[in-house]
Amino acid sequence: MLKVGVLVSGGGTNLQAILDAIDCGKITNAEVSLVISNNPKAYALERAKNHNIEAVCISPKQFENREEFHRALLAKLKESGVELIVLAGFLVAIPPMIVEAYPNKIINIHPSLICGVGYYGLHVHEKALERGVRVTGATVHFVDTGTDTGPIILQKAVKIKSDDTPEVLQRRVMEKAEWKILPK
Ligand code: GRF
Numbered sequence: 001m002l003k004v005g006v007l008v009s010g011g012g013t014n015l016q017a018i019l020d021a022i023d024c025g026k027i028t029n030a031e032v033s034l035v036i037s038n039n040p041k042a043y044a045l046e047r048a049k050n051h052n053i054e055a056v057c058i059s060p061k062q063f064e065n066r067e068e069f070h071r072a073l074l075a076k077l078k079e080s081g082v083e084l085i086v087l088a089g090f091l092v093a094i095p096p097m098i099v100e101a102y103p104n105k106i107i108n109i110h111p112s113l114i115c116g117v118g119y120y121g122l123h124v125h126e127k128a129l130e131r132g133v134r135v136t137g138a139t140v141h142f143v144d145t146g147t148d149t150g151p152i153i154l155q156k157a158v159k160i161k162s163d164d165t166p167e168v169l170q171r172r173v174m175e176k177a178e179w180k181i182l183p184k
Contacts, residue, residue, distance in 0.1 A: 002030040005082030007090035008037045012044025013174060014088035014109055014182050019051055021183035034080040036073065038092050054080070060092075070095045077102075087143065088182065091120070096145045106143035109182045111173050113137045113155055115148030125166040125173070135159055136169065138177035140184075154181040 006015050015035065021027045035048035040057040048055035058076060063069040074097060077085065087094070087108040094106060112124045113136060119127065128136045137157040142150035156177035160169060 002084055003033045003080070003082045004030050004084045004086055005034040005036065005077055005080060006032055006044075006048075006086045006088050007092075008035060008042055008044035008088050009039045009091040010042055010044060010089050012042065012047045012088065014178055015044050016047055017179035018086065018088070018183050019047065027183060030084070034076070034082055036076060038090070044089070066095075070097055074098050074101060085143075086182070093147065094143055099143060099145050104142055107140055107153060108143050108148065108150075109178050110139045110141065110148055111170065111178060113139060113157065115139060115141070119148070122166045122170060125169040128160065129164060129166060129169065133160060136173060138173055138181055140181050154184060156181050 006018065008015055018027070018032060022031065032048070032051070032053050035044060035053055035055045037045050037057050038059050040059060045055040045057065056076060058069070058072050060066065060069040063072060077098070078101070083105065085102055085106040087106065089109070099106065112119060112128065125136070135157045137155055139152055140154045141148065141152045144150040158173050158176045
């Protein structure tokens with residue numbers, strides 16, 4: 001069994017998609033053994049606890065500086081023995097210290113087909129609508145030391161409708177793309 005650690009900051013619907021894929025037998029060779037959030041209020045932590053998965057909050061606020069925070073994060077990952085790290089809506093840039101400790105063992109889900117600095121959350125969908133693109137989608141990629149620059153693993157396109165709002169589009173991208181390609 002591959003031991004997977006999932007890093008989250010918010011609602012955790014992508015974490016849930018992974019847990020559901022395990023529960024229904026679509027994923028048979030991996031288990032989520034640890035969930036870490038930087039945000040103590042993340043509902044994703046509840047989702048983990050409901051599955052009897054170790055759920056830990058490691059917040060930058062608990063540390064004197066960013067480096068101490070990064071060290072604590074790495075120490076917890078190492079201690080738990082996870083072999084694959086999944087960033088499922090984790091709003092913390094992964095420092096080189098962690099990328100180098102897990103080369104090609106960290107993957108991220110991004111809610112569009114192209115990634116770039118400032119493209120996160122609702123902004124991604126606002127930009128797609130502003131530009132008038134006809135399709136958007138989601139991307140699963142390896143994490144390297146850049147911002148969303150690692151090699152792409154899987155992508156799925158989603159059509160944009162003329163009356164879409166950023167919120168409506170965000171939801172459709174999650175349902176039709178993110179929750180499918182991340183477990184896959
Ligand atoms: C998703 O849109 C994901 O692509 C992005 O952050 C959001 C997280 O949502 N990186 P959730 O916490 O999985 O519901």
